[in-house]
Amino acid sequence: MDSLTLPSMKNDMNPSHLDVAAFAKAQARLEGDTPLLQFERLSEDCLGELTGNVTWAAQGATQPTVSGKDEVWLHLEAHAQVPLTCQRCLTPVPVALEITQDFRFVADEETAMAEDDESDEDLLVMTDALDLMALIEDELLMALPLVPMHQACLSEQAPTSEEEKSILAEAKPNPFAVLASLKTGKH
Numbered sequence: 001m002d003s004l005t006l007p008s009m010k011n012d013m014n015p016s017h018l019d020v021a022a023f024a025k026a027q028a029r030l031e032g033d034t035p036l037l038q039f040e041r042l043s044e045d046c047l048g049e050l051t052g053n054v055t056w057a058a059q060g061a062t063q064p065t066v067s068g069k070d071e072v073w074l075h076l077e078a079h080a081q082v083p084l085t086c087q088r089c090l091t092p093v094p095v096a097l098e099i100t101q102d103f104r105f106v107a108d109e110e111t112a113m114a115e116d117d118e119s120d121e122d123l124l125v126m127t128d129a130l131d132l133m134a135l136i137e138d139e140l141l142m143a144l145p146l147v148p149m150h151q152a153c154l155s156e157q158a159p160t161s162e163e164e165k166s167i168l169a170e171a172k173p174n175p176f177a178v179l180a181s182l183k184t185g186k187h
């Protein structure tokens with residue numbers, strides 16, 4: 001017997017056709033290791049042979065509101081190591097992608113647009129057939145670095161042209177990330 005699947009909710013637990021409301025109400029969890037190769041859009045951005053997995057987990061939850069109607073939430077985590085093309089030496093550079101994202105499901109696109117600015121979480125329109133794998137892939141694609149580069153390539157090479165200068169400028173760690181790493185003592 002598949003330990004992920006409760007007999008009464010077999011149809012709700014399909015990660016490519018997820019009944020979000022039922023999943024959240026049951027506070028259900030899905031997790032897996034899915035070969036990178038199955039993420040076609042992500043694969044297109046990778047260089048060479050793809051052998052790794054995307055390790056992911058999705059947790060459903062509901063939250064009561066003053067109106068008495070429960071909000072539907074989904075917490076998503078995923079990580080993967082993908083071989084991207086170093087923008088300096090044009091050989092593969094392994095880049096770790098990490099995603100932690102909360103989603104709240106709302107009735108329609110209008111509500112999502114209206115409430116999006118004031119919400120930390122991402123808003124999605126309620127569905128009974130969520131393609132969880134596509135959502136994970138969307139998030140991984142958004143996590144891709146603009147200018148992937150080996151650490152050595154980044155530090156050793158001095159920019160020689162205006163174009164390269166601008167590439168290197170974009171590749172510099174952002175000051176907030178540096179500050180955060182100082183605060184946590186990771187030098």
Ligand SMILES: [Zn+2]
Pocket residue numbers: 086087088089090091093149150153
């Ligand atoms: Zn390189």
